[in-house]
Amino acid sequence: MKLTYTSILALLLLFNCSNDSEDDLTDDTPITETITYTGHIKSIMDNNCINCHSNPPVNGAPMALTTYETVKESMLNRNLFGRITTDNTALLMPVGGPKLPQNLIDQVEQWETDGLLEE
Structure with missing residues (x-):
């Protein structure tokens, strides 16, 4: 039996894995390490807030x-966490984006619970 490109593509689509759940995108593991601005929060701000801020x-x-x-x-006086x-x-921040x-x-x-530590 000769497999054509279309047949192979059809087989791949037929047997392709799919998961529409977002449950695997979150990590429910409790945070046990101390969270710092330099080690954790800066990258969150850089990746999600700097476009406007x-x-x-x-x-x-x-x-x-x-x-x-x-x-x-902003955490202490501008309700950043609330936003x-x-x-x-x-x-909601980021504006127009998903939570x-x-x-x-x-x-x-x-980070707030740990005392808003820098490093």
Whole structure:
């Protein structure tokens, strides 16, 4: 039997694995290490917030989130944690994007619990 390109493609599609669940995208393992800005939070800010919260801020963002000092100040005085955890889409950060994955929110929450340590 001769297999053609179309036959091979059809077989691959037929037997392809699929998973529509997002459950495997979150990690429910409790955080046991101390969370620090340098080790954990900076990369979250850089990957999710800097598009608007750069220095200087753009797209109507009220402040930069580019340094330990600015992120810590935003946690203490600007309800940063509330803005990344709210269900109110008008207030949710990042604006227009999906809510941060729960494992990243958990790290920010643990950082606050650990005392907003820099290193």
